[in-house]
Amino acid sequence: MDITIDQLKKVYGTKVALDIDHYTIRHGEIIGLVGNNGAGKTTLFRLMLDLLKADNGFVRIGETEVSSSEAWKETTGAYLDESFLIDYLTPEEYFYFVGRMCNLNRQTVDERLAVYERFMNDEILGQKKLIRNLSAGNKQKIGILAALLNQPELIILDEPFNFLDPSSQSALKQLLVAYNQSTGATILVSSHNLNHTTDISTRIALLEHGKLIRDLDNSDGSAGNELETYFAV
Numbered sequence: 001m002d003i004t005i006d007q008l009k010k011v012y013g014t015k016v017a018l019d020i021d022h023y024t025i026r027h028g029e030i031i032g033l034v035g036n037n038g039a040g041k042t043t044l045f046r047l048m049l050d051l052l053k054a055d056n057g058f059v060r061i062g063e064t065e066v067s068s069s070e071a072w073k074e075t076t077g078a079y080l081d082e083s084f085l086i087d088y089l090t091p092e093e094y095f096y097f098v099g100r101m102c103n104l105n106r107q108t109v110d111e112r113l114a115v116y117e118r119f120m121n122d123e124i125l126g127q128k129k130l131i132r133n134l135s136a137g138n139k140q141k142i143g144i145l146a147a148l149l150n151q152p153e154l155i156i157l158d159e160p161f162n163f164l165d166p167s168s169q170s171a172l173k174q175l176l177v178a179y180n181q182s183t184g185a186t187i188l189v190s191s192h193n194l195n196h197t198t199d200i201s202t203r204i205a206l207l208e209h210g211k212l213i214r215d216l217d218n219s220d221g222s223a224g225n226e227l228e229t230y231f232a233v
């Protein structure tokens, strides 16, 4: 299922937050989205998830414009920020709640989470703590795992390495690449960490001031140097 972005524009007052003429993401790609603060990364993800109304243009997932149908939600998993969580629930309650929305029983939820034991590192399940009392890193992990629960064909993660310790960052990279390879899913990840981005991405999109200024093939890991040079200036 390809994703098509066409003439997509979002403006706040006089500020152009995003202005992309055309961009296509092919099914199975891992796209790394990089760009300095305020470049438009989160705005792009919010438009892709129909959390924002575009001033012009559209995002299509497969044949469906995201703003005109809900069907794509069944095959899309996303975690952008803490607003995706329900902070008065325990992690288990939250996962079961998300599971129920996807018609997954508790046993299936438990089985699917068990695969990510290393990533959870004994700090998520069985803690008898509400999500609001967990560390920023563990909240981030809960959001990412909830996004994966329904085994989506498309995963969108905004700065998923934020707040994670180095071991968890490494575990997340392995987890995402393994998920992509075993399911053929498309994954979009924004990050300020160029090394992590180049480690996992097959293609890298560089956004600045709302414009897509580079579309770099990284299937052979070659985009790193160009990115280092660009950001060093």
Ligand SMILES: Nc1ncnc2c1ncn2[C@@H]1O[C@H](COP(=O)(O)OP(=O)(O)OP(=O)(O)O)[C@@H](O)[C@H]1O
Residues within 6 Å of the ligand: 012, 015, 016, 017, 035, 036, 037, 038, 039, 040, 041, 042, 043, 044
């Ligand atoms: N609700 C809003 N009202 C006004 N301006 C906004 C709003 N949301 C975003 N912007 C502006 O749009 C631009 C793009 O913001 P966005 O959050 O998408 O960037 P980003 O690349 O995700 O940045 P960061 O790396 O800092 O998270 C910025 O100039 C930002 O100030």
